[in-house]
Amino acid sequence: MQTLALHTCCAPCSAAVIEWLMANGIRPLLFYYNPNIFPEQEYQIRRQECSRYAHSLGLEAVDGDASHDLWLERITGLEDEPERGLRCLECFKIRLLATANFAAERGIKSFATTLAASRQKSLEQIAEAGHWAAAQYPGISFYEKNWRKGGLSERRRELLRDNDFYNQQYCGCEFSLRRRTDSGNKV
Numbered sequence: 001m002q003t004l005a006l007h008t009c010c011a012p013c014s015a016a017v018i019e020w021l022m023a024n025g026i027r028p029l030l031f032y033y034n035p036n037i038f039p040e041q042e043y044q045i046r047r048q049e050c051s052r053y054a055h056s057l058g059l060e061a062v063d064g065d066a067s068h069d070l071w072l073e074r075i076t077g078l079e080d081e082p083e084r085g086l087r088c089l090e091c092f093k094i095r096l097l098a099t100a101n102f103a104a105e106r107g108i109k110s111f112a113t114t115l116a117a118s119r120q121k122s123l124e125q126i127a128e129a130g131h132w133a134a135a136q137y138p139g140i141s142f143y144e145k146n147w148r149k150g151g152l153s154e155r156r157r158e159l160l161r162d163n164d165f166y167n168q169q170y171c172g173c174e175f176s177l178r179r180r181t182d183s184g185n186k187v
């Protein structure tokens, strides 16, 4: 079975992607690397939910060495960008560069991300960040797919309900949390 390094952002976005990969002869090696998530408690909840699902399927899930302070340094000057703006592109690049590095270290030729399963995010930005990250590691490619089509969005909702996943109400960083708090709406 072919192996793919799979960057996982959260359990709700990951479940249907993992299921599809395994049904199509691809075994994902999960890599949880999300230094953007704030606060720490939220980070730990999302991480543990990903691990819980991976272990239920007998899959390996590796935690990246995440530092929110370093992430904040990397997005300095972009704090006031709107979602889907330049801060998000940089955020995707940070996470997918680490994933490309992880794939290279493990001798895996290709990587993907569950970020692309969320309707809140720009597929174009994710693809740009993924191919940019892959280009930094010769021999590594970004596996680009629209994980919202082919019934996968519907399956995402079913698996979320069936597994009783924690379902976050904001994207992840303090800037997206502030937006939700200011507007009183789910983002």
Ligand code: SF4
Residues within 6 Å of the ligand: 036, 037, 083, 084, 087, 088, 089, 091, 092, 171, 172, 173, 174, 175, 176
């Ligand atoms: S809104 Fe989401 S994608 Fe954009 S910078 Fe914050 S955590 Fe990253």
